[in-house]
Amino acid sequence: MTSTTTLSMALPVEHRDRLMRLAREVSFEAGERLFEEGRRADRFWIIRTGTVLLDLHVPGRRAAVIESLGHGELLGWSWHYAPYVWQLGAETLSPVRAWEFDAEAVRAACARDPEFGRAVATWVGRVVAHRLQASRIRLLDLYAPYGSGTPA
Amino acid sequence: MNDVPVPYQVTGVRRESADTVSLTLAPAGEEALEPFAPGQFAMVYAFGVGEIPVSVSRIGRRELVHTVRSVGAVSAALCALRPGSQVGLRGPFGTGWGLERAAGQDIVVVTGGIGLAPLRPLVLAALAARRAYGRLNLLVGSRTPEDLLYADRIRAWVDSHGPLHCQVTVDRPSPAWWGHVGLVTTLLNSALFTPENTTAYVCGPEPMIRATARDLLHRGVRPERIRVSLERNMRCATGHCGHCQLGGVLMCLDGPVIGWDRVESLLAVREL
Ligand SMILES: Cc1cc2nc3c(=O)[nH]c(=O)nc-3n(C[C@H](O)[C@H](O)[C@H](O)COP(=O)(O)OP(=O)(O)OC[C@H]3O[C@@H](n4cnc5c(N)ncnc54)[C@H](O)[C@@H]3O)c2cc1C
Ligand code: FES
Numbered sequence: 001m002t003s004t005t006t007l008s009m010a011l012p013v014e015h016r017d018r019l020m021r022l023a024r025e026v027s028f029e030a031g032e033r034l035f036e037e038g039r040r041a042d043r044f045w046i047i048r049t050g051t052v053l054l055d056l057h058v059p060g061r062r063a064a065v066i067e068s069l070g071h072g073e074l075l076g077w078s079w080h081y082a083p084y085v086w087q088l089g090a091e092t093l094s095p096v097r098a099w100e101f102d103a104e105a106v107r108a109a110c111a112r113d114p115e116f117g118r119a120v121a122t123w124v125g126r127v128v129a130h131r132l133q134a135s136r137i138r139l140l141d142l143y144a145p146y147g148s149g150t151p152a
Numbered sequence: 153m154n155d156v157p158v159p160y161q162v163t164g165v166r167r168e169s170a171d172t173v174s175l176t177l178a179p180a181g182e183e184a185l186e187p188f189a190p191g192q193f194a195m196v197y198a199f200g201v202g203e204i205p206v207s208v209s210r211i212g213r214r215e216l217v218h219t220v221r222s223v224g225a226v227s228a229a230l231c232a233l234r235p236g237s238q239v240g241l242r243g244p245f246g247t248g249w250g251l252e253r254a255a256g257q258d259i260v261v262v263t264g265g266i267g268l269a270p271l272r273p274l275v276l277a278a279l280a281a282r283r284a285y286g287r288l289n290l291l292v293g294s295r296t297p298e299d300l301l302y303a304d305r306i307r308a309w310v311d312s313h314g315p316l317h318c319q320v321t322v323d324r325p326s327p328a329w330w331g332h333v334g335l336v337t338t339l340l341n342s343a344l345f346t347p348e349n350t351t352a353y354v355c356g357p358e359p360m361i362r363a364t365a366r367d368l369l370h371r372g373v374r375p376e377r378i379r380v381s382l383e384r385n386m387r388c389a390t391g392h393c394g395h396c397q398l399g400g401v402l403m404c405l406d407g408p409v410i411g412w413d414r415v416e417s418l419l420a421v422r423e424l
Contacts (some may be wrong), residue, residue: 070338074404137360141295143299
């Protein structure tokens with residue numbers, strides 16, 4: 001498994017430049033909600049600085065933090081797959097600077113140029129595969145107290 | 153190196169987490185072991201219970217610190233020791249981390265759980281000779297914030313923004329947690345290093361070592377510059393009994409620290 005899923009490592013330069021022409025610079029304060037589970041996924045971000053927490057709402061409890069994302073990472077992939085609905089919520093842990101993308105504009109560019117579309121799909125697929133693999137390894141609970149009933 | 157255990161006295165006990173304790177040991181009499189290098193281990197004998205391999209987690213002039221996680225009979229007996237108790241020590245055994253190989257290079261230290269213990273002396277040695285190396289990174293993975301070893305020291309390193317670029321991630325955050333959440337490999341994205349000019353040191357559970365080594369490799373770190381520490385059952389620690397064999401490698405002599413180039417193919421064989 002590899003976490004080499006950051007934009008600079010995962011997209012060939014010509015496609016990266018093309019994608020970046022659709023970007024706009026944004027910044028957020030610490031503690032801002034960026035999106036909510038179940039809402040329409042109409043944007044995504046590439047984090048330049050700072051940290052964003054992905055969370056899941058659990059009734060009667062604080063939101064459970066699933067993962068944190070930082071420099072160079074793709075924030076949000078639900079915009080790429082129908083029905084374009086966020087699977088998790090996201091909140092900034094620190095002040096964050098990011099590139100923001102309009103999902104519809106990127107999807108339209110992908111539809112117009114299949115080669116660009118394939119490169120973006122490969123990148124997003126790689127991010128999803130990586131997060132799945134990381135979640136699987138965390139499921140093993142490798143550092144669990146010995147004899148706590150986790151897989152040997 | 154000594155074949156007969158040398159008596160050492162417990163001079164300090166520090167509880168690191170619910171199941172982990174650091175023991176400071178000093179020679180009980182005149183006789184003392186040869187100096188240890190970071191990454192080497194001792195065979196620690198809990199009298200009347202048994203003997204297990206434990207790495208050094210701090211190396212003093214005469215004192216040694218071992219950080220022990222209670223997983224079974226012997227480690228539990230060691231974790232229950234009090235100041236004044238005695239243990240028997242043999243060692244030093246095994247290859248060290250080989251910090252000198254990293255001269256002039258960026259250093260990336262990646263640890264999971266108890267794997268931070270054997271790497272602490274390496275980090276301290278690199279900090280003490282700061283100018284000999286490029287950028288220093290310490291990436292720490294822990295199950296929960298409460299399981300984090302040497303928590304005060306680590307927190308100070310994270311906050312200081314000093315010469316050591318230290319980041320911590322946990323699998324399960326508690327409400328007051330202040331850092332990252334996720335697998336330790338994800339911290340590599342924001343670590344400061346040039347892969348072609350980097351030496352990496354990795355210790356933790358074996359699946360975490362494999363995931364980290366592959367990630368580093370993919371980024372361009374040379375396989376012989378990825379130094380991992382592998383645990384295998386040990387008995388004699390002197391190359392005689394064969395308990396620690398991994399393919400053609402005896403981990404008590406050729407390891408526990410070994411280059412990824414030598415073990416990658418062996419770790420892919422399930423029978424080993
Ligand atoms: C070179 C080397 C360096 C080591 N350094 C350290 C160190 O710095 N600190 C430390 O705490 N441990 C370290 N260990 C691991 C330590 O030696 C074992 O935890 C110990 O041998 C277990 O013995 P026991 O009698 O307590 O448990 P046992 O009764 O032998 O085992 C109890 C159960 O625990 C399992 N077990 C054995 N080892 C481990 C393990 N490492 N993790 C989880 N479960 C295990 C066994 O499979 C068994 O089912 C090191 C091992 C090696 C080979
Ligand atoms: S422990 Fe006996 S040969 Fe290695």
